[in-house]
Amino acid sequence: MAKINKQVSSLILLLLLVICWSGNLTLRQRLTGLSGxxxxxxxxxxxxxxxxxxxxxxxxxxxxxxxxxxxxxxxxxxxxxxxxxxxxxxxxxxxxxxxxxxxxxxxxxxxxxxxxxxxxxxxxxxxxxxxxxxxxxxxxxxxxxxxxxxxxxxxxxxxxxxxxxxxxxxxxxxxxxxxxxxxxxxxxxxxxxxxxxxxxxxxxxxxxxxMSLLLWLVNFLSALPAAVLVIWLVYRLLRQCFRLRFTPLLFIAFLVLAGGAIFLSAWAGNLMGLPQNLIPTKWSDFDYWGKLFQNSSNSLGTALRLSLTARDMQVWSAALTGTLLSVTGAVLSVPMVRRLRARSLNGLGLGCGIWFAAAFGASLFSGAVGGVSQNRGFWLAVPAILISLYAVGLFESHLTFNEKGGIG
Structure with a gap:
């Protein structure tokens, strides 16, 4: 009974994360059309x-x-x-x-x-x-x-x-x-x-x-669930690296594994690279970010001072709702992945399959109500984290086996 309850709660966490993440990306796309x-x-x-x-x-x-x-x-x-x-x-x-x-x-x-x-x-x-x-x-x-x-x-x-x-x-x-x-x-x-x-x-x-500053903030927050997962993964890997600090060969081997896992997860989570509007158009334009922040922050202050139009209400509604969904998704991401973490290759395939099925269902629903196709982070961040955790788990189990067998 306890096992069934755990499976049900894991499925509920997964569905809530998919809904929050998909909804946030849909609102972000809508805001892109309103704030660009x-x-x-x-x-x-x-x-x-x-x-x-x-x-x-x-x-x-x-x-x-x-x-x-x-x-x-x-x-x-x-x-x-x-x-x-x-x-x-x-x-x-x-x-x-x-x-x-x-x-x-x-x-x-x-x-x-x-x-x-x-x-x-x-x-x-x-x-x-x-x-x-x-x-x-x-x-x-x-x-x-x-x-x-x-x-x-x-x-x-x-x-x-x-x-x-x-x-x-x-x-x-x-x-x-x-x-x-x-x-x-x-x-x-x-x-x-x-x-x-x-x-x-x-x-x-x-x-x-x-409103480009508001757009950048919403774009940044839309990646929050993936960013939290990657940060959590880095934390776990750093802990293992600390345990291996006195065994140079194992430390180097694990460092290579950890670097690959972090790179894969960051790429899959769509966390690499700067937004296009944050890249200076001139090599010597040292005031670019200062001007961008000053103009955008002044614009936000002016927008809050003016009476709201129907267009403004759509902008702020999309920004606030998207932020709430992104933060909620970030809170749910680590508990969901910890419950979905696989101990075997079959379990890994099942966990990734469940995520892809839920993500596909959310994408179909988003398209039916006028949404957009989801980005790479939505599709691949969770599977990449699961694969990384599975690889790290194999390494850790190998260490445990060697320690018990007296080979460490």
Whole structure:
């Protein structure tokens, strides 16, 4: 009975770790799409109009600017009355944008797509808005009436409640209070790049937000379960090395084994290398990290000071939830591996097989709800640790056998 209870608890730990790790990586990928750009915010009554953006794009083409960023304007209007043009009506938040709506707020489309740039007669609705107005999710081609204007539904999306996307017109002179710049090549100082770009093309400059520091922190924390496992493995290996310090040949042999185990586990855990945005673009750019930290920390402070938009709420929700899942996964990782640790080759194969099966199931579920494929660390970190522990266990059992046989 005790053995069955141990197996059940081991399986529960494994499933919880898989869920936390997979969920964290999915949220990290979503945050990557939300935080890899530079956004500009304006005070009430100020902003940039689609007409200004259209002129800047035209001037950029005339200049032959190959690194011209993608520009997307947006504004949010809460609790707006909507109707289907007949007798049904409802209330929803409306995100009016000009440019690429997908870069503003990545959503999982169940049908159709977001209205393309220039499609100022098209809209996209969340699934609950479609159910509220038409009683169905199959509403492509239906007419939505908002602010006295009729729009044709181009797509239905999931993941956001009571939200409607509406594309603005290229000649619109109305000011939008938020601008998103997506640079084709990330520079060492995207805040400065954004300011120089806006000055060059006569666009007003507001509060410029670069969330790359937040993205780096979330990327770092997403590797926390694998990092904890590798650190724990290093600790166990150092203890064994200390025991063998007076036997040089065994010490050297174990050191080679330990080095291979650490290298394999670190590689499998995807812990090697620096994130691309932390690598200086110039050999002599000694101020790179200082500027990056200063600009990013200032941007985080500004973002916390400004009123939260729906996009901001997605960013912070993904960051906080992903951090919680990553920390929980790190706490669960060592107890799970200790329970799953194999004493035989068959046990090692079974343990690795159980992990791969659970990881495959989580990957399928993530894909079904609009997630992404998981990285190498998610798939290989635990099997690599199990293999390393098995190899170390064989070495230790050999030492024990020799000691008992008087050969040590």
């Amino acid at each position: 750009d530079v956004s500009v915010r304006y005070v009430e009554g100020a902003g940039v109009s689609p007409a200004q953006v259209s002129r800047a794009v035209r001037y950029g083409k005339e200049d032959g600017n190959d690194s011209f960023p993608e520009l997307t304007l947006w504004r949010e209007k809460r609790n707006q009355p909507l109707s289907d043009g007949t007798f049904r009506s409802g209330i929803a938040d409306v995100l009016e944008f000009f440019g690429d709506g997908g870069s503003l707020m990545p959503v999982s489309m169940s049908r159709g797509s977001l209205p393309a740039k220039g499609d100022f007669q098209g809209c996209a609705v969340s699934k609950d808005v479609a159910q509220s107005l038409w009683g169905s999710g199959d509403v492509l081609g239906k007419t939505l009436v908002y602010n006295g204007v009729s729009y044709t539904v181009r797509g239905v999306f999931e993941g956001c409640k009571n939200l409607v996307f509406v594309q603005g017109g290229a000649d619109d002179e109305d000011l939008y209070p938020a601008l998103l710049l997506t640079f084709t090549e990330g520079g060492s100082n995207m805040v400065e790049d954004a300011r120089n770009f806006m000055t060059r093309y006569s666009l007003p400059i507001g509060d410029i937000l670069d």
